[in-house]
Amino acid sequence: MPAEVIYGTEIATKLRNELRKEIMSLQKKGIQPGLAVIIVGDDPASKVYVREKKRASEAIGIHSKVIELNEATSQQELLDKVLELNNDSSIHGILVQLPLPKHIDAKIIIESITPNKDVDGFHPINVGRLITNQECFVPCTPLGILYMIKDKNIPIEGKHVVVVGRSNIVGKPVGHLFLNENATVTYCHSATEDLYNHTKKADILISAVGKPNLINEQGVKDGAVVIDVGNSVLSSGKLSGDVNFDVVKEKASYITPVPKGVGPMTITMLLNNTIIAAKQS
Numbered sequence: 001m002p003a004e005v006i007y008g009t010e011i012a013t014k015l016r017n018e019l020r021k022e023i024m025s026l027q028k029k030g031i032q033p034g035l036a037v038i039i040v041g042d043d044p045a046s047k048v049y050v051r052e053k054k055r056a057s058e059a060i061g062i063h064s065k066v067i068e069l070n071e072a073t074s075q076q077e078l079l080d081k082v083l084e085l086n087n088d089s090s091i092h093g094i095l096v097q098l099p100l101p102k103h104i105d106a107k108i109i110i111e112s113i114t115p116n117k118d119v120d121g122f123h124p125i126n127v128g129r130l131i132t133n134q135e136c137f138v139p140c141t142p143l144g145i146l147y148m149i150k151d152k153n154i155p156i157e158g159k160h161v162v163v164v165g166r167s168n169i170v171g172k173p174v175g176h177l178f179l180n181e182n183a184t185v186t187y188c189h190s191a192t193e194d195l196y197n198h199t200k201k202a203d204i205l206i207s208a209v210g211k212p213n214l215i216n217e218q219g220v221k222d223g224a225v226v227i228d229v230g231n232s233v234l235s236s237g238k239l240s241g242d243v244n245f246d247v248v249k250e251k252a253s254y255i256t257p258v259p260k261g262v263g264p265m266t267i268t269m270l271l272n273n274t275i276i277a278a279k280q281s
């Protein structure tokens with residue numbers, strides 16, 4: 001039987017409706033959640049994501065502030081902007097859209113965001129708290145993946161989760177998140193020998209590399225849950241994940257598509273994290 005397709009779009013809509021209600025009750029208590037998004041330069045994809053973050057925030061009642069800085073902005077100017085937002089009591093969540101221009105050190109910028117407003121969960125304090133299984137802001141894409149799996153009542157405890165990719169935004173944190181749920185986690189990356197030897201042992205396979213057709217049916221166990229975080233733009237202009245969807249869906253029990261799979265959960269979890277930040281302020 002072909003896999004059930006998990007549409008992040010549907011789960012995100014449901015969750016955003018719940019978040020809208022939560023904001024209404026916060027507003028009654030005099031709390032107005034606020035999110036600031038900083039974008040530096042003209043990367044077209046980043047501009048789309050930032051526009052969507054603003055639109056999605058406002059649609060559920062989050063006050064949204066977008067700060068657009070030009071490509072030539074210096075690291076110090078960007079640091080000054082973050083420090084100003086750290087001290088702005090109307091702003092509960094701050095995020096700096098990545099990637100940043102090459103002359104700016106993203107590590108230094110991320111570390112300048114106060115951890116209590118770091119709704120991306122990228123600050124080393126939040127990363128450390130995630131690894132040590134403490135309450136923290138969890139990066140939005142990993143959190144969205146976990147939310148989708150729980151929404152489908154897919155068991156995690158004791159299951160073998162194989163993560164392909166080790167980025168700070170998705171690969172590393174998603175592995176720790178599932179480890180905290182008592183899964184057994186294997187990480188694969190560009191230096192892994194015989195990738196499919198690992199991936200075909202996965203009960204839950206998460207691929208976050210950005211390489212179309214990296215995962216074919218030979219790399220997937222019968223009945224596995226396959227989560228595709230790839231987002232590559234093909235020469236045709238079409239968006240592609242890492243997974244060969246048409247063939248893998250015949251073997252998996254659940255599969256996420258690209259687009260409309262994990263992607264829409266990322267911005268939804270950002271809204272969720274901003275509400276948490278506002279409640280904790």
Ligand SMILES: Nc1nc2c(c(=O)[nH]1)N[C@@H](CN(C=O)c1ccc(C(=O)N[C@@H](CCC(=O)O)C(=O)O)cc1)CN2
Pocket residue numbers: 049095096097098099120140141169231239258259260261262263264265266267
């Ligand atoms: N500061 C951050 N920078 C970046 C993050 C992040 O979480 N924080 N993640 C990505 C970009 N991103 C959000 O910022 C993001 C990527 C993709 C999607 C999404 O919904 N994708 C859709 C397809 C969209 C399309 O058609 O182009 C999907 O997969 O269905 C949302 C957000 C890097 N930077």
